[in-house]
Amino acid sequence: MSKLGPRERILETASRLFYIQGYNNTGINQILDEAKVAKASLYQHFGSKDELGIHYLKAAREEWFGGIEKWASAKKTPFQKLVACFDFLEYSLQQNNFLGCKFINMLSEIGDTSAPMSHEILEHKRKLRQFIKSFIEQALHGKPADEIDVISDAIYLLFEGAIVESKIYKETWPVKKAKKMIRILVEEK
Template sequence: MSRPRERILNTTLLLFHQQGFNSTGINQIIEEAKVSKASFYQHFKSKDELCIEFLNIRYDYWVSELEKFISSTSTPEEKILKSFDFLIYMNEKEDFRGCSFWNILSEIPSDKEEIHSVLRYHKNKLRIFFNDEIKNEAVAAHAYLLFESSILTSQLYRSNELIETSKTIIKNILHPSH
């Protein structure tokens, strides 16, 4: 059996992603991770601290999956379009659960500044990805906003239709003459 911290994190990754932050209690995590309450608090002072660790791990996982998915591309345009295909892949893999970051954001009050700061930090790294690939700030912002809204709308409608539409919009923005 793995170490208590690993079991807590693995359990949290599953529960926060499937149930959300508010619906997952520390007692459930303790029970499902098969750790004592003392052991839990030895590793994490609070549920907020655990949430921050969850967000960092989830981000690292998501980015590594995205990088693998787009690794066969050679041009910035291919990378951007393939990143939208990645959303379709993740929807199929995770049953349209959406973005853990947006899901957590919708659940936590604005006074949880440490969590908000982590959310902004990682979302900003995604914005930088689009800026680095597109080189035009306004177009990159448009692509980023389409990407984020594609995640939200595909979760809402349990459909990849608007991801495909976003790809068409991106092609038209990058090549206005077509």
């Protein structure tokens, strides 16, 4: 019986609601109701809604990279690892009913109102960009640096574009098309 404590229940419930309904559309009270936690406990553990939002993003980052790294590491070649990233994305988006990216969604909601959140979002994307780039560098080892640079960022943009468009169309074609494109850009050798 691994019953979760109040803190964990709050973060879990907030994460679900922030993602499904949006940050601004989710009130503290709804989180407390569904997590079955007292209001004082939330402010004891997190201090404010904003702080809870930051923890939500931090947890989301860990979960995301935990997933994508697992999928990538199951493959052998850099190219296969790269494809696995897109496979993970496709699986993940479907699993989450095409709600898109938690970070991009949050950024649209907060605008410039929370520097800590903006920072968390930027760092997450920086890390993802580098994560993808490392595979391209290995897959295209020996090629000119500027070619690696362009292809690497193009694939990153395809990845991000696929997330956003899957949310808009509520379909998987953006990811599938992106995958077809990377097979052209990075030939398996």
